Amino acid sequence: MDAATAPAGSGSPAAPELEAVPLVALNFAVRRRLGLYLNPRAPVAADWTALAEELGYEYLEIKHLEAQPDPTARLLEDWQGRCPGGASVGRLLALLRAVGRQDILADLGGRIEEDCKKYLQRKEQPLQVPAVDSSVPKTLEMSGITTRDDPYGNTPELFDAFICYCQKDIHFVQEMIRELEQTEFKLKLCVFDRDVLPGSCVWSITSELIERRCRKMVVVISDDYLDSNECDFQTKFALSLSPGARHKRLIPVKCKSMKNEFPSILRFITVCDYTNPCTKKWFWIRLAKSLLLP
Template sequence: MATAPSDPAASPSPVSSLDPHAVPMVALNYGVRRRLGLYLNPRAAAAADWTALAEALGCSFLEIRRLEGLPDPTATLLEEWPGRCPGGATVGRLLDVLRRLGRDDVLTDLAGSVEEDCKKYLQRKQEEANQPLQVPAVDSSVPKTSELMGITIRDDPYGSGTEIFDAFICYCQKDLQFVQEMIRELEQTEFKLKLCVFDRDVLPGACVWSISGELIERRCRRMVVVVSDDYLESDECDFQTKFALSLSPGARQKRLIPVKYKSMKKEFPSILRFITICDYTNPCTKKWFWTRLAKSLMLP
């Protein structure tokens, strides 16, 4: 009996041993997402880039314009996709879209890693399903899995690895533009520092005070405080600053570094006056500003 010719459009997924359409996007770890960004972030005329993927995933023009200003638009796009498409954001659909866009190079390179991530995810779900509903004894009311394990975008949500930073950036929303400049000068230059910027790096869902305390105390070697008139009105910034100072009374460990980047109408906060500041407003020393700040953050 003659065999019907195969339909290229119905070719099997690179993940051949399981159904990736049953696997949510959370299964893909940071390594796979990062490699996707390396392929798709560069704007290309000859191949479909992240903007084509964004359109295929239902992003509007304004959403794409917002993503253009981010250092890793592909990662943010994939992070936000499940929120826009509940239940439909699966690994299988992502692979289908990449195939339609002609990015066979991406599918070929990532096939093994994607399959491994999917298998690990399904195995974990199977193990969870096989757990007894009630344990014989309860020895503590404290949860065995900390809510603070998976709090940043590069944390392993299952607790096997946590992200560590050179500095936590304490700032208010109105100073975000200066923080973005700080990212460019300290992360994307020869200094190669790793900053913790709340709006960029922290996942939503947990208590903001608990997350801030965990990051400042355990995940960040230092803290940069962006001081401005708006900073003085922020309860969150006030908490973060006082918490950091409590960890290093008298600034003996050089843990907290105040930064003044524009003139202030209000009085400089008294709790920071005894700490040497980095003054971006001084034209005589401005050319040394970023080097001084970077060297301070690189101290052991």
């Protein structure tokens, strides 16, 4: 049995299915932790450059990555783009074993496996149970998911923006509601805890709202956001609908000072910074006008 099949947290083979799980399954918190281990250059332990060499990166490519603020995160992103079919969690774990970083596997193995399980659960389709005894027309699966939806699906509720946030930032979201909905801007925001009815699959509802019901998405960024699997999924899904932010669909909003680095996958998008006292006067106007764009 080779290293590529070993279980994630032990140092022996990882579950074989991890070879089929793409690297995108790993959330921000795990990627940040990997950077804390691999970014420091130390003679006694293999760092990110060892991974780059194992992946076949040339000297000049490694020197370019070295100039990045988080070279480990940038390497993983570049690997995903360069080799989407081969950039898997199983391959990453095998590389960490190959360079002797058993300490990383021991610390992060369980969290990596949990991320993979959640990713696979989201990919699974629910079983369809055939109707047996009713002649009443059935409600469409994605009808009646918000508080103002027509339950028969004739006029689905539409929004100006979906708000991606973690529970600890709900007070900022409530202020956003006051400033954008209850003022002259009259925007209509989709706030999951307020607008979505219970009883349906969270992932299916979220995908439907982001893709079909909301023109844009506001991502409320904080340290707590980085640890939220729901926010991680929503952000990546929205980015997949508009690669490279070509349609200005996603708007990052930094709501509080952060100890950790800003999410690497959002670095290339202009941020609306609530924490900057010099520009706070214009914050809500800028955000509102961005959401009002077609």
